[in-house]
Amino acid sequence: MTADETRRFLDCLTYEDNTIKLYGKVYWCLGVTYDQNTEIYAMYVYEGDPVTYKSIRDLFAIESTSRDECMQCFIEDKFWDGKSFYEVASDIDWVDL
16 A cells, blocks of 8 residues: 555544455454444454455454554554554555455
């Protein structure tokens, strides 16, 4: 992704889900959601099969009382093969399904 696409992608994750490809793998990034009953924000990333798009494994999950904390953890946690989001951002392809 270009720097502009990276900013747009992160903005979109604050309110919607997105699919990306990275190093030949497919990932579903479930944007930040809010549960009014528990007052908790949540965000998840799942790896999917690149052919069938079926879920293979959970990659990232966070629940917090803060939307910003969810996004910060998504950006900083090194769950992309030991790298943070910005370390792999230039290699990500944003998939429009």
